Amino acid sequence: MFLDKPIVKNVINQKITAVIPTKSGDDLVKKCIDALMSGKVKPDYIYIVSDELPSTALCDLEKNVNNSDNVKCELLRTNGGQGFSATVNTGLRKSLTATLVINNDCFVGFHTLNEMLNDLYADNLASAISPILTDKGWCSADSIYIKKLCKYNVNVHKSDLKLIETHVKTYETPPQKRVHLPWTCILIKNGMFKKYENADSGAVKPIGFLNQDDFASGLYADDEWNLRSAQNGMHLLLCTNAIAKHDNESSTFKRLNVDYKKHLSSGENKWLGKCKVLTCVLSCDRKNYATSGIKSANILKYVDHIHLNWEAKGVFSVFNKYKDCDSLTKWSIKPTNSIPTKPKHDQDQLYRLPRIIAARNWCLDLMRIHTDFTHLLFIDSDVLVDDKNGLKHLLLNKQPLVGGFVHGRGEHSETEMIFGDQTPIHDNTVECDWGTCGYQLINRLLCERYQFRWGNSRIKNEQRSEDPAFAEDVSIDNWGRYVINKDVTAQHIDSSKKPLLHKDVAQF
Numbered sequence: 001m002f003l004d005k006p007i008v009k010n011v012i013n014q015k016i017t018a019v020i021p022t023k024s025g026d027d028l029v030k031k032c033i034d035a036l037m038s039g040k041v042k043p044d045y046i047y048i049v050s051d052e053l054p055s056t057a058l059c060d061l062e063k064n065v066n067n068s069d070n071v072k073c074e075l076l077r078t079n080g081g082q083g084f085s086a087t088v089n090t091g092l093r094k095s096l097t098a099t100l101v102i103n104n105d106c107f108v109g110f111h112t113l114n115e116m117l118n119d120l121y122a123d124n125l126a127s128a129i130s131p132i133l134t135d136k137g138w139c140s141a142d143s144i145y146i147k148k149l150c151k152y153n154v155n156v157h158k159s160d161l162k163l164i165e166t167h168v169k170t171y172e173t174p175p176q177k178r179v180h181l182p183w184t185c186i187l188i189k190n191g192m193f194k195k196y197e198n199a200d201s202g203a204v205k206p207i208g209f210l211n212q213d214d215f216a217s218g219l220y221a222d223d224e225w226n227l228r229s230a231q232n233g234m235h236l237l238l239c240t241n242a243i244a245k246h247d248n249e250s251s252t253f254k255r256l257n258v259d260y261k262k263h264l265s266s267g268e269n270k271w272l273g274k275c276k277v278l279t280c281v282l283s284c285d286r287k288n289y290a291t292s293g294i295k296s297a298n299i300l301k302y303v304d305h306i307h308l309n310w311e312a313k314g315v316f317s318v319f320n321k322y323k324d325c326d327s328l329t330k331w332s333i334k335p336t337n338s339i340p341t342k343p344k345h346d347q348d349q350l351y352r353l354p355r356i357i358a359a360r361n362w363c364l365d366l367m368r369i370h371t372d373f374t375h376l377l378f379i380d381s382d383v384l385v386d387d388k389n390g391l392k393h394l395l396l397n398k399q400p401l402v403g404g405f406v407h408g409r410g411e412h413s414e415t416e417m418i419f420g421d422q423t424p425i426h427d428n429t430v431e432c433d434w435g436t437c438g439y440q441l442i443n444r445l446l447c448e449r450y451q452f453r454w455g456n457s458r459i460k461n462e463q464r465s466e467d468p469a470f471a472e473d474v475s476i477d478n479w480g481r482y483v484i485n486k487d488v489t490a491q492h493i494d495s496s497k498k499p500l501l502h503k504d505v506a507q508f
Contacts, residue, residue: 014117016187018043018100019091021084023051026058028104028247033061035107035161037069041114043100046073047091052080084218085210088183092193092209099188105247106133106185109165115242116187119175127207127234128188130181131242132168138398138426139182139238141168145425145480149173150240161245168243177479178236179443180398183222185244192229207232217258220267223398224274227374230445268396272302275395277441278373280307280363282356283381292493293381300391303377307366309359353454353465360437360452360466367447376447380438383490390488394441397429400479401446401471404439404488418484419468431481434471439490446474 018036022029029048036043046065048058054075065073076094078087088101098120100113112131120129132141132150140146141164151171192207207228215221226236254260279300281293297306360378367376377391383406394402406417420433450473457464458476471482 014121015044015097016041016100016113016117017045017047017091017095017097018102019047019049019088019095020102020104021049021051021087021091022058022104023087025104026055026061029058030061032102032104032107033065033073035109036102036113037065037071039108039110039113041117042069042071043113044071044097045095046071047076047094048073049076049078049087049091051078051082051084051087053077083212083216085212085215085221088218089209089212095193096190098190099193100186101183101188102185102244103246106244107161107247108185108244109161109168109242111165111169112185112239112242112244113187116239119237119239119241120187120189123175123237125234126177126189126237127192127229127232128181128186129175129237129239130184130186131239131244133182133184133244133246134164135184135246135248137182138180141243143426144423145431146240148423149176161243164245165243169241173240174478175240176238177400177477178238179230179400179445180223180226181236181238183218183225184246186222205232207234214270215267217263217267219260219263220271223267223271226398227271227274230443231371231374233445233448235445272392272395275302275375276304276373277302277375277377277391277395278305278307278363278367278370279303279377279379280309280360280366281379281381282309282359282363291381292384293379296379296383296385296490299388300377300385301388302391302395304373307363309362357452357454357466364447364451367444371444374444376442376444378437378440378442380436380492382492383438384493385439386489386491390439390490391441393485393488397441397483397485399483400443401474402429402441402483402485403435403437404490405484405486406436406439406489407491408436420481423481425483428486430484430486432484433475434468434482435484437467437470438492439488446479450474 020029020032033046033048036046048054048062050058054077058075062073062075065071074094076090078090092099092101098117102108108131116129116131120126130139132146133139134141136142138145150168150173193209194206207225210218210221211224212221215224229236279297281297283293294306294308297303363376363378367373375395377394379385385404390404394404408415408417417436417438418430418432419435422430422432425431450470452466453469453473454465455463455469457469457472459472464472475481
């Protein structure tokens, strides 16, 4: 199941409001506004929001901007000491247009707003868009992933912004769909925060403002907003033809000597608490060791619900002996037989594959029915995870499709379950063509938009089954290639040194 091509809109008359939060950063605000005013497309309105009593310098800056280039600038303030999220929300509540939220230590290139605006409004299912940044992270120009994607080869730490932008613009590439973007520099469609009579956002309902109660410091406030965006059915975009320089060495945290690690840890824990994971344990063969998956589901942290899907009758009593199995299945779903008839024992893919695909797609259907879930975790019945924190690490990768590093079995017993060219992208993660979905986390947006299938590749004259078809379809539609976190390990519990033997599989 694939979406239609996005609707292209005319953005010539689209206005932009820039919201710049600040505290003890007057010099940075001026530099940030200078870059905005020098761009091909300029904001129509600028709100400088101060989380303290505005200085004389900020008041003078407001007057200077209002006297130039037909840009209206207004200096706002919070009650003081409320933090990043409340400061940003003060500006967001004033905005009636598409809104650029930009840190005071972030400086856009000449083409940045123009490129972002066009890409954002060319995609009717996108809620927001970010440029490539020059800091560290998944959107960083310094990352191997971005360098490969954009054929990028300039040193961002030794080059000025104009030279960096020239390199980015050399190779025009389509925007990448995302489920996570930092709010360092982000352009958000009109209507995402509250409805207006003239809003034309395409959203079913507003996503709302930043959660300033739970994420006052701003750390993980953007991640939580991203979750709500996905639950609204909307994705984010990384504009690969736009750049912004993020001087995070001058950040507010450092200037005010704030305990960054403490706030980061608090935000991380609260964000993980907002994630709702449906874990599905599947078994299409009655292997003697088919209880490993449910053992894994029971020990993993951050599992909200477990759905068990197996074929053979009478297996429920086997699973039932594991602690909390029933209580973790919060709704009344009966154990599902993919095929009710009693088949002969056969490991032929032509026999097993349709049943596996049917079982996986039933789990996607559950995600569509129960919209409070944010992620779907697959664990196969013969997979045993090595660490109870594995799911936590997969969640913190914040990728649309991410899997654990699983040792192979059967014909792949001497290899790890990772296929195609491997490219390091961030920390100890790699991208590849596909890996096993026997230990795989899927963002709900992919569950809503794709199906597991068996058939022709969309780009090659080859057949695709289950795992590779799903990963390839996602990649073709610009979500990025399959991501594997090598720190999250698991094993198939048949022999790691020899193929799966007939005696290891129970008869039906």
